[in-house]
């Protein structure tokens with residue numbers, strides 16, 4: 001199978017590329033930089049989608065970029081880097097003479113309103129309530145293919161929680177303070193912490209690229225097909241903090257109050273750490289995806305090694 005992966009040079013993309021190649025598939029990355037095995041976004045626009053069986057978008061300015069101050073220009077980049085690249089791929093798919101069998105967008109769980117009690121499945125209704133939920137709405141809308149392609153191209157949206165792996169995401173940023181023994185809970189620590197191991201997110205994308213197309217969409221199985229990309233275990237920030245400290249064999253005695261997170265990160269993005277949602281991967285499990293790391297202990301043990 002040939003797969004085109006927007007943002008395939010990043011944390012999740014590298015894991016996905018390794019996995020797809022190990023299964024004998026061919027990967028072309030779409031990137032801002034030219035290079036071997038890559039095309040640029042402008043080449044995609046001018047020459048169209050390379051012949052492929054599947055397309056994925058993982059591109060996006062890092063929400064936790066430690067080098068950028070939270071301001072209007074950063075927020076604009078968060079939106080445009082996701083929406084423009086997604087639109088570029090969905091338009092290229094729509095214009096292709098032989099469109100791919102599947103088109104997978106990886107968005108996020110920020111569409112679900114943080115709550116200590118409410119549980120969300122893919123069927124839970126939601127409307128945007130803050131900046132990040134608006135981002136998810138516009139991002140997923142940009143992925144929408146024209147009606148004429150509904151029977152040809154299976155459109156999938158995966159909404160991951162925090163992606164855990166050694167080479168990127170939250171763990172890469174938390175590793176040093178935790179290793180130095182100055183890690184601790186964030187905010188109250190009681191907030192839900194939806195998460196997925198990066199190998200499972202890559203595995204899930206590969207699963208949907210490889211699995212045979214389902215019956216044409218109906219009202220009970222609409223297009224796009226949305227899957228929550230989270231582990232089935234429901235954990236809190238406190239669970240994560242204690243387990244990460246335990247596998248690293250370090251104390252976790254230094255909580256970071258929410259107001260400090262808000263002041264340093266900006267309240268609009270600190271929300272992804274100081275608040276959270278109980279997200280259930282109902283359709284993901286129904287689709288037969290088998291997790292390699294369904295619980296925090298096995299995931300963090302693999303990461304810490």
Ligand code: NDP
Pocket residue numbers: 007008009010011012013030031032033057058059060061062063077080081082085106107108109160161162163164168169170
């Ligand atoms: P990365 O931060 O590793 O970025 C992925 C790629 O996006 C980069 O390699 C880069 O590719 C491209 N990119 C970065 N900034 C820009 C920009 N300003 N304009 C265009 N392209 C840009 O992302 P992850 O692999 O961690 O995540 C993949 C997707 O999953 C992202 O969309 C992210 O929002 C989403 N997600 C990730 C989570 C996580 O915990 N990591 C949690 C929930 C969702 P290049 O330099 O080659 O152009």
